Amino acid sequence: MKQQLSLINTTSPVKTVGNNLKYSSLFSSDHRDYLLSPTGAKIKISDLEGKIVGIYFSANWYPQCQTFTKLLVKVYEHIKAKYGSNFEIVFVSSDEDLNAFNEYYQLHMPWLAIPFSDLETKKALNKMFDVEGIPCLIILQPNDNASVLHDGVELIYRYGVEAYPFSNERLDELLKQEKEKHERQTLSILLTNQDRDFVLTHSASKQVSISSLIGKTIGLYFSAQWCLPSHKFTPKLISIYQKIKQKLIQQDFNEENFEIIYVSSDHNEKEFESSFNSMPWLALPFRDPTNKDLTKYFDIRGIPSLIILGPDGKTVTKNGRSLINLYEEEAYPFTMARVETLENQMDEDAKNLPSMELHSGHHHELSLVSQGNGGGPFICCDCDEQGSGWAYQCIDCGYEVHTKCVRPVIRVSSA
Ligand SMILES: [Zn+2]
Ligand SMILES: [Zn+2]
Incomplete structure (x- = not known):
């Protein structure tokens, strides 16, 4: 089974398609010069000229679309409130029938839509923008150098409102900011906030100061009780965590050189308690906003996920889970040099x-x-x-x- 990897473009994803991109020619048909609004009103396509427009390909039957629609609504409303009406979204439906379309569109979307019955225009748009999967958000700029941005979904997930106005300059700026932020990264910046400078422990003290963790290799374990793959992975990680500690003792290192901190996405305190009580390591407090901040900062799309931080507080790898699966306790300390050694070893072994x-x-x-x-x-x-x-x-x-x-x-x- 091939895994879908979300690859993040580090180069600018904007590509130029020509100078004469007119919304009237994109969205209209021989019989229609308007788009629908959720109330059923007809909005003239010419009203869109000069605006930044997102074309949203989506369908109600696909859970990934439903999840993204919820986020997109928030971002859309935020952009409208902050920047006014220079932005619009046009929904291109892949719903099964008119009822499904009506329910999805009228109840869940605040933006415009191509009428469901206009198959031809929907097909033409899908073809023109090479839409290979949904949800898909194509963003068009109204300037002379009309440019088309294909990974609107990725950008909204990554940057939310910050991505606006989706121009080359803005995206370059965001990448630069992100790079600088990761260069400044330390354990204290990541884990502390104004109300808290500790994490939870099972021992009698209940708390461990974050300053005492500086200089160690730290795993941030993103998981939750409701997550089924975690039920399989957590016990494995516990066993490997203990083996790594044993190995550190055997090699006369301090077993405390390695620690894991649980970053929870649990739905409630009870689930959190139950998860944390099954784990031998530390945890961020349940209601602490840092849980969410870290999820966003490391762009965690699926759990369980294991991020490894080096003794200098910088990210060593975001693939901790995969390295644990492949190399178990041998993966420690997860550095590039260590992984290279293990890969070479694996290549050697594979010869046999x-x-x-x-x-x-x-x-x-x-x-x-x-x-x-x-x-x-x-x-x-x-x-x-x-x-x-x-x-x-x-x-x-x-x-x-x-x-x-x-x-x-x-x-x-x-x-
Ligand atoms: Zn087969
Ligand atoms: Zn396997």
Whole structure:
């Protein structure tokens, strides 16, 4: 199973498509020179000229669209309140029928829409902007150098209202700000706020000062009780956390050189207590705003997620979960140099693996693949965890497992 990776463009995602982008030619049809408003009013397309316009491709039946719509409504209303009417969104529906469209549009969206019945215009827009998946938000600038921005969804998730007015200059500025922020990053800046300079611990003291954690390797563990994949990953992380501590003691290092802090997305205090009580490490207090701030700062899209901070407080890796899955306690201290050593070791070990393997969880023969050689990031079909690098894959089905997850088929011997 190929994993969908959200790649963040570090270069500017704006591309120029020509100078004569007119909203009237984009949104109208032979019979129509207006768009719908949620109240059913007809709004002249010519009213849009000169504005920044987002074209929103979405459908009610897709949960990812529903989630994004909620966020987009907030951002839209915020932009309207802050910058006035120079911005508009036009909904292009992929709903199954008129009822579904009406319910989704009228109840959930405050912006304009192409009428549901105008299949032709909707199709033409999908084609013109190469829409490959929903939700998709295309942003158009009204200036002479008409430019089209394709990853509006990504930008809204990442920057919210801050992304406005979505120009090249604005996006460059945001990237620069973000880079500077990460360069200034320290453990104290990340974890403390004006009301709190400690995290929670299970020991009698109940609190550990953040200053006492400076100089250590720290894992920020983003998780929640309602998250099913966490139920599998948390016990694994606990066992590896304990093994890393043991190893530090054996090597005459302080076992406190490594610590994990739980960053919770639990729905309520009770769930938080239950999660935290099952974990041997530290936690941010449940109602503390830093939980949300960190989720946003590290752009956490899915949990469980493990971010590793080095002794200098800088981010070592955002792929802690995947490294734990691949290398277990050997992954410590998660640095680039350590990962390189482990990758080389894995390449060495792979030389001794058979190029084909029969796995008892799948009925086709699996081939050994590696990064850049048929493989890439994947979700293991056997243990449901992330993987990358070497794997066994069924070319026909896309079925893919970690090399360590292969359970060879036992052939019954006739001897
Ligand atoms: Zn696996
Ligand atoms: Zn297969």
